Amino acid sequence: xxxxxxxxxxxxxxxxxxxxxxxxxxxxxxxxxxxxxxxxxxxxxxxxxxxxxxxxxxxxxxxxxxxxxxxxxxxxxxxxxxxxxxxxxxxxxxxxxxxxxxxxxxxxxxxxxxxxxxxxxxxxxxxxxxxxxxxxxxxxxxxxxxxxxxxxxxxxxxxxxxxxxxxxxxxxxxxxxxxxxxxxxxxxxxxxxxxxxxxxxxxxxxxxxxxxxxxxxxxxxxxxxxxxxxxxxxxxxxxxxxxxxxxxxxxxxxxxxxxxxxxxxxxxxxxxxxxxxxxxxxxxxxxxxxxxxxxxxxxxxxxxxxxxxxxx
Numbered sequence: 237x238x239x240x241x242x243x244x245x246x247x248x249x250x251x252x253x254x255x256x257x258x259x260x261x262x263x264x265x266x267x268x269x270x271x272x273x274x275x276x277x278x279x280x281x282x283x284x285x286x287x288x289x290x291x292x293x294x295x296x297x298x299x300x301x302x303x304x305x306x307x308x309x310x311x312x313x314x315x316x317x318x319x320x321x322x323x324x325x326x327x328x329x330x331x332x333x334x335x336x337x338x339x340x341x342x343x344x345x346x347x348x349x350x351x352x353x354x355x356x357x358x359x360x361x362x363x364x365x366x367x368x369x370x371x372x373x374x375x376x377x378x379x380x381x382x383x384x385x386x387x388x389x390x391x392x393x394x395x396x397x398x399x400x401x402x403x404x405x406x407x408x409x410x411x412x413x414x415x416x417x418x419x420x421x422x423x424x425x426x427x428x429x430x431x432x433x434x435x436x437x438x439x440x441x442x443x444x445x446x447x448x449x450x451x452x453x454x455x456x457x458x459x460x461x462x463x464x465x466x467x468x469x470x471x472x473x474x475x476x477x478x479x480x481x482x483x484x485x486x487x488x489x490x491x492x493x494x495x496x497x498x499x500x501x502x503x504x505x506x507x508x509x510x511x512x513x514x515x516x517x518x519x520x521x522x523x524x525x526x527x528x529x530x531x532x533x534x535x536x537x538x539x540x541x542x543x544x545x546x547x548x
Contacts, residue, residue: 244489245491250487254500256483257479257480257484258503258506259502260476261480261503264477265511266507268346269345270514270515274465275288275462275466278342282455283455284452284459285342285457286452286457287452288338289334289337289452291445291449296441296474296478296481297440299475300438301438304435312439321431321436322440324423325423325436326439326440326444328419329444330440330441330443330445330448334413334444336413340407340410347507347511350506351508351528352388352411353417354384354414354500354501354534356414357501357535358381358385358418358534359415360418362381364422364492376538380533380537381534383530383534384534387526387529387532388531390527424488425488428488428489433485436485437481441481498535498536501532508528
């Protein structure tokens, strides 16, 4: 029996929602860098960076739970058996992924971070082939992964860190974050079959954000310069996370992981262009542009076959 079509399975709306999520995620790169500057957080001040991240995701989780409850007209109450899954997701999706992401982004430009991060797409595709029979890894997907990886190499090999050269705590941390993000997408797909994706997303952000704040504060990461523009940036980052991750979780629940993954090729595009606009980064050089093209082609290619086999 064919499942009832909803707004989250109709091709046009899937595309609109997915691109909106990607635009919001792309804007995170320059706004995090902007937040570091406004809050006077140095590139070497890891505790403050983690506290900043924790504040963002804790607030995002609260927003998701409040507005999710109003939207769904139900209390955000979960069964006891759901909490171990929430804890696992909070560890991978928020704590692990964003600890590495925030630490890594402090050492590279926003545009380069935006190009490296889509490695999560390739990780999602390869892991989907392991966990889901309908998402088999094909030669075309492997080719897409190789092309995308070549694009990442165009960024890291010429030397892209703020201090010059390749650093494990710059490009290396962003790479680890991207792989963790890909694994988290698989967990979301699995867990959202038995837990409402909105509440699942909200609670894992609250838990993950709280753990990051506590850990950062215990390490001496108190942020004192939280006024005006800095607060506005924090609120924006929280809202973008609340909107993007809630929508993406719902899309993952009702569609193949690789089906909506094709739209993630727009993340580096939004990230690079917004970094140039907001941070005034010089992005129009041969290496960055070549990397952007290759990563975008790779992300689109790994999902092309899945798309062509379905009635969209």
